[in-house]
Amino acid sequence: MLERVFQAIDNQRELVIELQKNLVSIPALGPDNGGDGERAKADYLLGLLREWRIADIREINAPDDRVPAGHRPNIAAVIPGRDTGKTLWIIGHMDVVPPGERALWDSAPYTLRVEGDLLIGRGVEDNHQGLVMGLLAARTLLDLRLTPSVNLGLLFVSDEETTSRYGLEYVLNHAPGLIKPEDLVLVPDFGGPDSEMVEIAEKTIQHFKITVHGKQCHASTPDGGVNTLPAAADLILKMHGLYNLFPERNELFDPPVSTFEPTKKEANVENVNTIPGRDVFYVDCRVLPETDPDEVTAKVREMAEETAKAYGVTVDVEIPMLQRAAPPTSEDSPVVQKLISNIRRVYGNNPRPQGIGGGTVAAFLRKKGIPAAVWATCMHNAHQPNEKIYLRFLLNDAKVAAGMLLD
Numbered sequence: 332m333l334e335r336v337f338q339a340i341d342n343q344r345e346l347v348i349e350l351q352k353n354l355v356s357i358p359a360l361g362p363d364n365g366g367d368g369e370r371a372k373a374d375y376l377l378g379l380l381r382e383w384r385i386a387d388i389r390e391i392n393a394p395d396d397r398v399p400a401g402h403r404p405n406i407a408a409v410i411p412g413r414d415t416g417k418t419l420w421i422i423g424h425m426d427v428v429p430p431g432e433r434a435l436w437d438s439a440p441y442t443l444r445v446e447g448d449l450l451i452g453r454g455v456e457d458n459h460q461g462l463v464m465g466l467l468a469a470r471t472l473l474d475l476r477l478t479p480s481v482n483l484g485l486l487f488v489s490d491e492e493t494t495s496r497y498g499l500e501y502v503l504n505h506a507p508g509l510i511k512p513e514d515l516v517l518v519p520d521f522g523g524p525d526s527e528m529v530e531i532a533e534k535t536i537q538h539f540k541i542t543v544h545g546k547q548c549h550a551s552t553p554d555g556g557v558n559t560l561p562a563a564a565d566l567i568l569k570m571h572g573l574y575n576l577f578p579e580r581n582e583l584f585d586p587p588v589s590t591f592e593p594t595k596k597e598a599n600v601e602n603v604n605t606i607p608g609r610d611v612f613y614v615d616c617r618v619l620p621e622t623d624p625d626e627v628t629a630k631v632r633e634m635a636e637e638t639a640k641a642y643g644v645t646v647d648v649e650i651p652m653l654q655r656a657a658p659p660t661s662e663d664s665p666v667v668q669k670l671i672s673n674i675r676r677v678y679g680n681n682p683r684p685q686g687i688g689g690g691t692v693a694a695f696l697r698k699k700g701i702p703a704a705v706w707a708t709c710m711h712n713a714h715q716p717n718e719k720i721y722l723r724f725l726l727n728d729a730k731v732a733a734g735m736l737l738d
Contacts, residue, residue, distance in 0.1 A: 332477075336733050337677075339471050340726055346470065347463060347725055348450070352443040354459045355452035359426050361403075361493050368398035369425040369489040373406055376425070376487055379466065380408050383473055387411070391506045393489065393497035403489035403497035407509060410469055410483040412736070418482035419515040419735055421468065422692070423461030424491035424498060427454035428714050435716035448722050456720045457713035460728070461519035462487060464707070467729040468736065479736035481515065491520075491692055499692045503699055512701050515666040515735065518693050519707035519728060526678045526727075529670060530705035532583055532659035532686035533694055535618040538652040539631055540611065541566060543638075544645045547600070547608030556606045560599065562642035563610035567593045569634045570614055576630055581619050583659075584686035589618045591627075617688035620656040654690055657697035664702040673734035674706070677727050682706075 353375060360366020373390075380388050387409040392402035404425075409418065430440035430453050438444045440453040465485045472479060490498035502509065510516060522528050543563045548556025573591035580587045594615045599607035614631075618624050628650065635646040660667060662684045674682040693703040708724040 333734060333737060336471060336475065336477070336737065337730050339475055340467060340729050340733065343467055343470070343726070344722060347467065347722055348443070348445060350463045350466060351450050351452070351455055351459055354462065355443045355454055356441055358441055358453070360429060361426050361490055362395070362397040363493045364429050368395070368400060368403055370398070370400040370404055372425045373404035373487065376406060376462070380406075380485075383470065385410060385469070389506075391502050393501040393505075395497050403501075405489055405498060405502050406485075406487040407502075407506070408485045410472060410479070412479040412481040412483065414481050417513055417515070418484040418510075419479075419517065419732070420484040420486055420510055421461070421465035421732060422486045422488065422499065422516065422518045423465060424458045424488050424520070424692070425462070426489055426492045427457065428492050431716060437717055449719050450722055451717055451719045453718055455718055456709055457718070458491065458520050460707055460709070460720055460725055463725055464519050464728050464732060467725070468732040471729070471733060472736070477737070480738060481736065483736055484514075486510075488692070495692050495695060500695050503695055510696065510701055514701070515669060516693075516696055516701060516703040517666065517670065517732065517735070518691060518703055518705045521687070521691055521705045522707040522709045524708065524710055525680060526674055526708040527680050527682045528706070529667060529674070529682055529684050530687050530691065530693070531662065531667060531684045532620065533656050533690055534584065534589070534620065534686065534688045535616075535622075535624050535656040536652060536654040536690055537616040537618055537624050537627060538650065539614040539616070540649040540651050541614065541635065542647040542649070543610045544647070545608045545643070548606050550604045550606050553606055556608060557643050558606045559610040559644055560607050562638050562644045562646075563612055565642065566634060566638040566646065567612060569638065570631070572634070573616070573627065573630060577618070577622050577627065579619050579622050581621060581686065583684065584619065584688065589616065589622050590688065591616050618656070620659065624653060624655065654694070657694040659686065660693075660697060660702040660704060666702055666704050669735045669738060670704050670706060670731070673731045673738070676734055677730045
């Protein structure tokens with residue numbers, strides 16, 4: 332039976348192009364990115380689901396008075412399986428990011444360009460790939476009149492590109508029981524071009540904003556002020572000591588250690604002959620789940636106090652972001668095992684569970700005790716000019732989903 336299903340998916344090339352063309356033409360930018368939200372894209376997807384005679388469709392709209400619709404749409408659609416108590420959810424997000432500088436695009440960002448096997452346009456990978464993967468699996472089941480072993484659930488969410496407050500987080504908090512711990516949850520929103528990365532864990536994301544206060548003065552009379560730049564430089568160098576203070580390793584991740592990297596530096600004085608009295612810099616930390624971020628904060632404050640005493644400055648330590656790692660999805664969970672088995676069947680490769688330093692919406696599920704796997708075959712073009720995806724990736728990823736449904 333799977334051979335017949337895979338052949339049917341391979342025959343859907345024109346459907347994939349049509350879906351991507353229509354999705355790309357609807358920008359779906361959130362208000363934080365200067366757009367009107369996802370309502371127009373949601374209406375297009377709802378029209379498809381109804382045209383395909385999917386009966387179980389539910390809208391879970393998050394109120395948001397910043398957009399014309401007054402809400403941010405989220406859509407859940409279910410095709411019943413033989414075991415109606417369990418669902419394979421495929422979660423994709425409708426919002427995209429702005430195209431950025433238009434001169435960097437070789438064609439109009441919101442017009443799909445097809446070059447052989449390449450599809451090019453804003454959103455084709457992030458995350459129309461996830462939307463179309465689910466739609467393609469659903470359409471194949473319907474065309475072949477197949478009943479999957481478990482329900483197929485399609486969840487199309489808003490607001491992934493900013494906070495998910497109006498998207499998956501809202502759905503989980505306002506539609507309790509929609510997704511259950513015993514369900515299989517696949518988030519096709521991250522992966523590699525070799526199809527082997529199955530993301531099951533994330534690091535804590537912790538940002539520090541460090542403000543050094545001194546006294547501004549003329550550079551020719553330095554004794555009249557307190558120069559904050561040497562103090563800031565000293566503290567920046569101290570931060571690398573965090574690698575030695577928190578040396579824990581976890582080979583699930585790449586890199587397998589916590590990272591502590593100074594990044595952004597705000598401008599201080601505008602002219603060369605003025606000693607700065609204020610310097611601000613930031614540190615991006617990606618902390619392994621086994622390391623306590625509160626202990627990291629304590630060490631950073633300790634370093635700041637040492638620098639303050641040594642240089643006669645005061646130092647403020649703020650934490651603009653602390654996103655604690657969710658409990659990892661077990662490598663032995665049914666969703667991970669089924670996913671890996673079907674990736675190997677379709678791609679003939681060596682898929683393996685991995686952890687990442689970034690954040691995905693799977694964290695919201697894991698914090699609710701719902702195992703989730705993040706996987707797709709991606710070229711890592713998200714947010715870039717000339718965003719692209721290979722059409723064959725999408726077809727093969729849909730085969731993986733179909734295999735999980737029919738096992």
